Amino acid sequence: MTPSHWYNIIPDLTAPPPPPLHPATMQPVGPDDLAPLFPMELIGQEVSTDRFVEIPQEVLDVYRLWRPTPLIRAHRLEKALQTPARIYYKYEGVSPAGSHKPNTAVPQAYYNAREGVRRLTTETGAGQWGSSLAFACAQFGLECQIWMVRASYDQKPYRRSLMQVYGATVHASPSPVTGAGSKILAENPDSTGSLGIAISEAVEVAGQDPATRYALGSVLNHVLMHQTVIGEEALKQLPERPDLVIGCTGGGSNFAGLAFPFMREHPDITFRAVEPEACPSFTRGRYAYDFGDTAGFTPLLKMHTLGHSFVPDPIHAGGLRYHGMSPLLSHMYELGMFEAVTRSQTECFEAGVRFARTEGIVPAPEPTHALAETIAEALRCKETGEPKVILTALCGHGHFDMAAYDRYLAGEMRDFALPQERIDEALSTLPVTG
């Protein structure tokens, strides 16, 4: 049932996505530039023109622990909404780390181990990616070092515990063990950190040791490709043709994972990305070359961005608080292959509670964006009488996010206005490209 191949959508596009550029030379980045950070197999997958890439048996042996994941018709939600729409959700929360992230963490750990790497470094915000990579490293005997944003490290100790149970070493970032971290701590010993700082620390440590590499949990082409196991399974499981596929987007890997195989088989249906009102890369960002991190250490990526200096308001969907977007999805958005909309935090949590009380699963804050849009569409169908078939991505459970639900139920959650000036200001710091 679990597919034998990942799907690479790039050769099926009418035009290839623009390449990443080296910020010093403004020339396309080559394999040699990436070799200190990634294993050759993943660098090859990043630029592959093969439509299908075989999933190694060793990776399937781990996927087997939770795949295939269930595809469930939301009969009880449909009934509660009194909608003629038929709603299906593909649920990735049954994975060991509780989200879709292990789908790429496992092959990344595998390829690194196969090429003799002994240690992986990464950053994590709320901890979904960090716990997934920690799990994957345990499977292939790799050491795992994770820089976790200090604010989350202190406020969300249980995701940290999960990484430690899997055997990872977790540093609060900024940390004294790196140059980047030490420099920031010297200036501000009370720094609560940021994803940008944590990336700098993880990249710095990976670059210092030939047996250490770096792993990224979204944004890149190979990450999106690994996630297509979701959509390939759903294609086989879904008993009818969908009219609409909906997923939330932060870096883009969850939406791409479900949508790409359906774009191949049903290119004429509607695909819709949902982003937070507080971090609207597609809907209010600019399509331009920008840095992937806050500090400006990465190659320049052509993507929908709010500017690498943009700091999103503290919504609970930490996985969607990213200033940029997958370059591949950004390119496809320009090609008109899908729509994008925004949803506010409170309407997302309202949808999350509604879903929990009907379908039983408490969703993570990130997929409540997809659920809010799904519910809105189902209610539109109730008005029009259309029996639309909606497929949505439920990319993780919310068992580590109950404090956010507490706040919502107590009426203490708020939405954040995002004035155009804040976006304009961040976009004014975009690097100038030739």
Add this chain to the structure above:
Amino acid sequence: MTPSHWYNIIPDLTAPPPPPLHPATMQPVGPDDLAPLFPMELIGQEVSTDRFVEIPQEVLDVYRLWRPTPLIRAHRLEKALQTPARIYYKYEGVSPAGSHKPNTAVPQAYYNAREGVRRLTTETGAGQWGSSLAFACAQFGLECQIWMVRASYDQKPYRRSLMQVYGATVHASPSPVTGAGSKILAENPDSTGSLGIAISEAVEVAGQDPATRYALGSVLNHVLMHQTVIGEEALKQLPERPDLVIGCTGGGSNFAGLAFPFMREHPDITFRAVEPEACPSFTRGRYAYDFGDTAGFTPLLKMHTLGHSFVPDPIHAGGLRYHGMSPLLSHMYELGMFEAVTRSQTECFEAGVRFARTEGIVPAPEPTHALAETIAEALRCKETGEPKVILTALCGHGHFDMAAYDRYLAGEMRDFALPQERIDEALSTLPVTG
């Protein structure tokens, strides 16, 4: 794949279990005594002599949200242990509440709703049962009122949040809304509560209103019967005959759920219950009539008990901290139908971490007891070279128990000696039966 019937083992026993007694008359309790607390259908199931009871379609429609649950061969654990044993685990943590408890919460809510009940009350310690009943009540439009032991209410807020997301009202117990709670608060305003007090509060409220009933999450015959969906599925899923079936026991429903169908089909294999060293009802308790609760409000049950005044040490496996045991399992233990052993808290957490790092799933503290025994047995097989087939019950995930793992990893977890005098003292308060 999900079975169509629950299995009632009672008619297959060589002798029926002794009946519960009314403490005032010492006569067997009849349906009329139980009617204020339970719906007639469940009272009927409690004393049923039918071998199979059909699962209503409305219950199957909810089970479908997570059943059938996976049965997984622990290839990676076997390899790490270098054992010739073949280890399989049946994983119930994929349910909405993260444990096996919804298997009985759902039919209990269904039968109550069908008989016109509008509200269910219950008690909960760590919150596994409370969150399962809250989920089930949301499915059938019932109000749910839960008395949660004050110590857990304050220390484990996220299980409380989960119940509230499902729409339940959660009271810290002792609470001012009941006579029993008010009385205790008047004597001791800082009481941190106990399961016994919480039961008294939930029973009191159920008894006051004809549209309100009470629900219990383990111990009773009908609860054990509902859990046999686990074993019926596993019978179909397991590709070979097991030599040994292992499960942890608190009230007994998880072990019974997996074991009973295998006792029917393979009566000659070995069955083994695992209980905490700190609460050893089978291995160090007495088989006698005792109260099910601390305050002495329930009927007298013939069971393996440490005495209803016994207060177990504060191990993290809250679901196994019960002074008594299912009367049905107690009777079967006397008939010699299974073995019982104990495991200490620290060896259980060691097993939990080992399991997480190999199989990926972080187990709840309760099933780490079964895993510790499974690992010990697999290591015995390594010594003897026996390729035993072991089936074990992994009844829930530990995502709400990370604080306990934190303590274990920090080296701060301890075991508790249980001197014989403490047991003797508690057993000296057993009620005298005719």
